[in-house]
Amino acid sequence: MAGYRSNRWLLWLGTPLLVVALLVAFWSWDWFIPLAEARASAAVGRPVRIEHLHVKLGRVSTVTVEGLRVGNPSGFPDDPPFAEVGRATAQVDVGAFLRSREVVIPSVELDRPVVNMIGRDDGSRNYEFDFAAPAGEGVQASKAAGPRIGALRIKDGKARVAIAWLRSDFEVDVKTQDRDGQEPALVAEAHGTYAGQPIEAQMTGGAILNLRDEKEPWPVDLRLRNGDTTFALKGTLREPLKLRGADLRVEFAGKDMADLVPLTGVPFPKTPPFRLEGKADYAEGRVRLIDAEGNVGRSDIGGSLTVSTAGSRPDVTADLRSRSVDLADLGGLIGAEPGHADTPGQTPQQRAAQARAEASSKLLPTTPVNMPRLTAANVHLRYRAERIKGQGIPFDSLSAQTDIVDGIVTLHPVSFGIGQGRLTVAGTLTPQEGDGLRAKIDVELRRADLSRLLGAAGAGGAGTLGGVARVEGSGRSLSEILGRGNGEATVVTVGGNISSFLVDLSGLQFGNALLSALGIPAREGIECLIGDFALQRGTLRSRTLLLDTEAHIVMGGGTLDFGREQLDLRLRTEAKRPTIAALPTPIRIGGTLKSPAIQPELGEAAARAGAAVGLGLLFPPLALLPTIQLGVSENNQCEALQAAGERRRQQQLAPEGARQR
Secondary structure, rough: OHHHHHHHHHHHHHHHHHHHHHHHOOOOOOHHHHHHHHHHHHHHOOOEEOOEEEEEEEOEEEEEEEEEEEEEEOOOOOOOEEEEEEEEEEEHHHHHHHHHOOEEEEEEEEEEEEEEEEEEOOOOOOOOOOOOOOOOOOOOHHHOOEEEEEEEEEEOOEEEEEHHOOOOEEEEEEEEEEEOEEEEEEEEEEEEEEEOEEEEEEEEEEEEHHOOOOOOEEEEEEEEEEEEEEEEEEEEOOHHOOOOOEEEEEEEEOOOOOHHHHHHOOOOOOOOOOEEEEEEEEEOOOOEEEEEEEEEOOEEEEEEEEEEOOOOOOEEEEEEEEEEEEHHHHHHHHHOOOOOOOOOOOOHHHHHHHHHHHOOOOOOOOOOOHHHHOOOOEEEEEEEEEEEEOOOOOOOOEEEEEEOOOOOEEEEEEEEOOOOOEEEEEEEEEEOOOOOEEEEEEEEEEEHHHHHHHHHHOOOOOOOEEEEEEEEEOOOOOHHHHHHEEEEEEEOOOOEEEHHHHHHHHOOOHHHHHHHHHOOOOOOEEEEEEEEEEEOOOEEEEEEEEEEEOOEEEEEEEEEEEEOOEEEEEEEEOOOOOOOOOOOOEEEEEEOOOOOOEEEEEEEHHHHHHHOOOOOHHOHEEEEEHHHHHOOOOOOOHHHHHHHHHHHHHHHOOOHHHHHH
16 A cells, blocks of 8 residues: 555656656747747738747847748749848846836847848839737737837848839848947948949948937938939938938039939939038928038039928928029020030030030920929929129029929029019919920010120120010920910110111121221110010011111011021111111021021012011001010100101002102
């Protein structure tokens, strides 16, 4: 009996000990892998696989996962997966959890992590997650504090990014770098293609886990080259994951600001080579570039730029200025090839484009409007240029205020200074169905300095000029809009003087022209200048064109076909008194806008031209004059000339006997 009891006690005591011994001998944390995989897969909404799981128990336990694999969402291939980690090790402070229920992870180490981010043309992407809250946990649980992680280290990390709509396929090498007395810093290098151009980048940042630290600014130093564009950024970010703020110094440089569009999302136009630097910050969903200074081509540029991403499309507000601007550098705004053939720093492609533009017979820009870029963002631009430089340019200064909202361009207005006067352009350009823009433009020339206008053509003069014009048209480029446009234009001046060289050329008064050409000064006072034109289906036709000076009356007529850019104008001068070697035959101005040709009109053509521009048929009705004065002079001598012309017209229409009397 005693032996039986002894055996029973041995059995009761030995069985648990045997079980414990067997567990110790054969225990494997891999038994928990199915549970861990199921919980992780449910949390991220895609398959998660683990090859091995190891746990080293202690007050601070160590958990090691080997062969971690996070799959792609449905619709994407299994290989390569979204993410793989060769080995992930985390330390967990069990004592802290037992004391305060706080999850403390002193360190996390990732060995050979690889991430594959894919975006397809149809908009699908494998890097969007639908995180599910654990069952029974709601909003309050989601607001609970997450684990407190001490340090994150990455060894030999890689990311491959292939986004079809960005024309991008590049790799990023990621690692952390230990620093004395500080948490490991993030170091990354990228290489591949972005926006169809080669990209290289190097970045050094702060500790990864400090990205969400509210108290400590996160340092960053980024250098990037994308094609011909370089970008540098250095400074600190405040809570980068929440976009709380920044204190950064940025530098941009490149061959064309249009290359910045894929990097910034701002629809910059084509430009010559540029360089720009300034301070950058962000707050409340707005990125700002302030105190910017630099140059575009031969023009300096400065000011501020703000980009807001809160709406359905970016909202860009720019307040820019130039001390000195070359208008050719702004040519990209109207579809022209920007800059000059000898602008420093151009690429071979830019030089070739300049050569094609110079060789083209067209003067008006023919480049179609980039409609996707026009509608990519809402833009509010204010620009001021103190001085306009360049030979043959009559403008002194420039100010512009322009809005682009939902693709509709509003000019209100663009204004050029001409001496004491101005040329203003206001109106709208509205996208139309199909392609192109519908333009409604009003132009006003007010008290423009005649000396500036004539000086640009190499001639002299004084006085003021006023005028108005209206154009409506549709097209994909400035050339098409004018080539299909309708409208009218009127210019007038009273008083002042003009180089007699111009007057003499119009009538082939060779004697005086020779004196002027030899540099002997000769000017004639202006009594009246009137030009009245109608634009119909792209052809500008003169209704009235005359210049009355102290010694001559110049009359003209003809057309300008904007579609073909063909000139067909005739001018005829009548001298008020005899001149040396006078040959009052009309001249014809033909050719194109880019290459006009001047020649005398002889024979029957001259007779027809003279009849077409006869004095009595050129003068407008008196009712037209008040509409074209525009602040030039209230003492309008054009009225007296109109009356004289009317008397002469009546004489030409009277019977021969009445004229003889």
